Amino acid sequence: xxxxxxxxxxxxxxxxxxxxxxxxxxxxxxxxxxxxxxxxxxxxxxxxxxxxxxxxxxxxxxxxxxxxxxxxxxxxxxxxxxxxxxxxxxxxxxxxxxxxxxxxxxxxxxxxxxxxxxxxxxxxxxxxxxxxxxxxxxxxxxxxxxxxxxxxxxxxxxxxxxx
Amino acid sequence: xxxxxxxxxxxxxxxxxxxxxxxxxxxxxxxxxxxxxxxxxxxxxxxxxxxxxxxxxxxxxxxxxxxxxxxxxxxxxxxxxxxxxxxxxxxxxxxxxxxxxxxxxxxxxxxxxxxxxxxxxxxxxxxxxxxxxxxxxxxxxxxxxxxxxxxxxxxxxxxxxxxxxxxxxxxxxxxxxxxxxxxxxxxxxxxxxxxxxxxxxxxxxxxxxxxxxxxxxxxxxxxxxxxxxxxxxxxxxxxxxxxxxxxxxxxxxxxxxxxxxxxxxxxxxxxxxxxxxxxxxxxxxxxxxxxxxxxxxxxxxxxxxxxxxxxxxxxxxxxxxxxxxxxxxxxxxxxxxxxxxxxxxxxxxxxxxxxxxxxxxxxxxxxxxxxxxxxxxxxxxxxxxxxxxxxxxxxxxxxxxxxxxxxxxxxxxxxxxxxxxxxxxxxxxxxxxxxxxxxxxxxxxxxxxxxxxxxxxxxxxxxxxxxxxxxxxxxxxxxxxxxxxxxxxxxxxxxxxxxxxxxxxxxxxxxxxxxxxxxxxxxxxxxxxxxxxxxxxxxxxxxxxxx
Numbered sequence: 001x002x003x004x005x006x007x008x009x010x011x012x013x014x015x016x017x018x019x020x021x022x023x024x025x026x027x028x029x030x031x032x033x034x035x036x037x038x039x040x041x042x043x044x045x046x047x048x049x050x051x052x053x054x055x056x057x058x059x060x061x062x063x064x065x066x067x068x069x070x071x072x073x074x075x076x077x078x079x080x081x082x083x084x085x086x087x088x089x090x091x092x093x094x095x096x097x098x099x100x101x102x103x104x105x106x107x108x109x110x111x112x113x114x115x116x117x118x119x120x121x122x123x124x125x126x127x128x129x130x131x132x133x134x135x136x137x138x139x140x141x142x143x144x145x146x147x148x149x150x151x152x153x154x155x156x157x158x159x160x161x162x163x
Numbered sequence: 164x165x166x167x168x169x170x171x172x173x174x175x176x177x178x179x180x181x182x183x184x185x186x187x188x189x190x191x192x193x194x195x196x197x198x199x200x201x202x203x204x205x206x207x208x209x210x211x212x213x214x215x216x217x218x219x220x221x222x223x224x225x226x227x228x229x230x231x232x233x234x235x236x237x238x239x240x241x242x243x244x245x246x247x248x249x250x251x252x253x254x255x256x257x258x259x260x261x262x263x264x265x266x267x268x269x270x271x272x273x274x275x276x277x278x279x280x281x282x283x284x285x286x287x288x289x290x291x292x293x294x295x296x297x298x299x300x301x302x303x304x305x306x307x308x309x310x311x312x313x314x315x316x317x318x319x320x321x322x323x324x325x326x327x328x329x330x331x332x333x334x335x336x337x338x339x340x341x342x343x344x345x346x347x348x349x350x351x352x353x354x355x356x357x358x359x360x361x362x363x364x365x366x367x368x369x370x371x372x373x374x375x376x377x378x379x380x381x382x383x384x385x386x387x388x389x390x391x392x393x394x395x396x397x398x399x400x401x402x403x404x405x406x407x408x409x410x411x412x413x414x415x416x417x418x419x420x421x422x423x424x425x426x427x428x429x430x431x432x433x434x435x436x437x438x439x440x441x442x443x444x445x446x447x448x449x450x451x452x453x454x455x456x457x458x459x460x461x462x463x464x465x466x467x468x469x470x471x472x473x474x475x476x477x478x479x480x481x482x483x484x485x486x487x488x489x490x491x492x493x494x495x496x497x498x499x500x501x502x503x504x505x506x507x508x509x510x511x512x513x514x515x516x517x518x519x520x521x522x523x524x525x526x527x528x529x530x531x532x533x534x535x536x537x538x539x540x541x542x543x544x545x546x547x548x549x550x551x552x553x554x555x556x557x558x559x560x561x562x563x564x565x566x567x568x569x570x571x572x573x574x575x576x577x578x579x580x581x582x583x584x585x586x587x588x589x590x591x592x593x594x595x596x597x598x599x600x601x602x603x604x605x606x607x608x609x610x611x612x613x614x615x616x617x618x619x620x621x622x623x624x625x626x627x628x629x630x631x632x633x634x635x636x637x638x639x640x641x642x643x644x645x646x647x648x649x650x651x652x653x654x655x656x657x658x659x660x661x662x663x664x665x666x667x668x669x670x671x672x673x674x675x676x677x678x679x680x681x682x683x684x685x686x687x688x689x690x691x692x693x694x695x696x697x698x699x700x701x702x703x704x705x706x707x708x709x710x
């Protein structure tokens with residue numbers, strides 16, 4: 001077996017040489033330079049899977065810019081409508097099945113998507129505000145997908161997911 | 164003659180656009196296959212590797228002189244949807260920080276119902292975007308921000324220019340410039356650099372001229388209050404000025420257009436090597452109907468596309484070339500503010516390409532014409548779109564850009580997939596050299612947009628027209644191209660909501676087959692080496708077992 005050759009003197013020389021070069025180069029830099037500003041953050045991404053009859057997504061949906069990435073993994077066509085919910089609106093599961101319903105204005109959403117297809121959109125969610133995901137399409141029995149379970153609620157920047 | 168490249172498309176299914184990570188390789192495991200089976204697996208795997216290498220090599224050889232397939236990444240939303248507000252985002256411009264290529268910026272305009280400006284920023288080269296706040300307050304006297312431009316100085320300073328609008332008539336009361344040295348986190352107070360009645364202001368920065376770079380502006384100066392939809396009596400000249408001190412002071416404006424051309428509109432700006440400044444514009448010739456914003460059908464005579472050049476960027480635009488004098492408008496335009504100018508791009512060798520929408524063949528086509536550089540003249544206009552001529556489908560709003568390797572890239576709206584000529588996709592074409600023959604194009608959008616989405620005009624000159632914006636965004640970089648467009652996939656006809664989407668097209672190697680061949684050869688060689696090593700290992704083990 002060959003013995004390892006002693007390399008320390010050469011290593012020291014290289015280290016010292018590098019230090020000199022770095023020092024000289026550093027001295028050549030402009031005396032006033034600002035550190036580079038940080039790059040902008042990436043938006044949060046929330047993946048939503050649509051299937052019969054539910055939306056699957058992470059419980060914690062952050063506030064601010066959020067990109068929703070949707071996939072229809074079901075056998076039926078599905079859509080997604082995102083609505084802001086006022087604080088006095090009942091939980092969305094009650095809202096879609098109860099006898100007294102409030103008029104809700106959609107904030108964002110996608111048109112019906114065929115099984116196996118995807119879609120995406122971006123929104124700016126307000127911290128602390130409640131939002132709901134709904135599928136308004138109707139099943140063959142005339143019942144809306146929302147009433148069958150495709151109604152999900154979250155609070156932006158919070159963890160209170162229901163529905 | 165240059166060839167437009169082959170354009171096979173690989174549309175990825177991976178939603179985030181990131182390469183799919185492979186699971187980590189595992190070492191030998193007690194639960195793994197037996198020794199013999201493992202050897203068989205190794206041999207089979209290596210044989211497959213060799214076959215794959217051979218196939219790769221063969222493909223490389225067969226495509227010598229061509230280039231590898233393009234990869235079109237999944238589209239990503241840039242602007243935030245808000246159905247209640249019905250925001251009409253359009254007219255994106257894309258620019259990249261010369262000191263940090265991952266920092267990409269997109270400025271865009273908002274049309275009715277909420278006129279405005281917006282700035283989107285990306286820290287990962289254009290794959291993911293967030294909105295940046297430019298200025299918390301508008302300058303005194305301005306009610307709205309409109310028609311923004313963005314450009315980077317050589318030192319990474321980001322400049323943002325906008326027109327201030329005043330009153331219910333959206334009168335342009337001044338042009339303002341602000342800048343950021345910390346990647347759009349904070350901004351200088353907006354400073355007025357031009358007065359009222361300046362339209363179609365475009366900005367570009369020559370990053371080779373000094374540390375901040377030379378800021379070039381071009382605009383159309385209305386010499387009288389314009390009527391709705393048009394301009395007052397000519398002359399309303401196209402003007403230019405520049406600044407060498409970061410926009411603090413500007414040179415005295417010079418007239419860009421040939422004074423003999425009276426009805427000039429819609430300037431666009433491109434910077435060539437050695438300080439050259441090029442401005443493309445339309446000369447409406449005898450078309451007083453569109454110029455004055457009068458009622459009537461689409462003008463059925465010609466306009467001209469003209470390119471004016473200041474060879475050193477310091478003074479007069481002495482070189483005036485009529486690129487094409489047979490341009491046929493395809494629709495009534497909303498002349499002031501929003502008429503799409505001819506797209507213009509310049510490369511490092513001084514070659515120019517101009518692109519515009521043209522109905523000379525009976526329907527709207529995206530045409531491009533290019534100059535040879537070094538004093539070479541302009542070639543004839545050619546169609547960027549590759550659908551049958553005169554088939555009644557519209558291709559419009561072309562944008563062009565050169566990458567540093569001299570390749571020309573183009574994007575445009577295309578309705579050829581819809582027999583009714585209503586819904587539009589975005590298509591991409593490229594050429595190894597400008598001035599090539601018609602190209603096979605690549606569709607960038609997975610979902611089309613209905614063309615009747617956006618602000619709808621009520622003035623007589625453009626009545627019933629839907630505003631889709633004055634340009635598409637196109638940024639050509641070393642290895643890829645970013646395209647941006649107003650997208651109506653989530654809106655219905657008659658609605659105003661336009662979201663801007665982008666996608667990235669990974670480009671084939673400039674060296675085409677040769678460049679790819681080198682990589683393929685390396686893969687093939689590695690496969691052969693791996694096979695030899697595997698065979699050697701198996702033989703050693705067999706010898707060991709025998710002994």
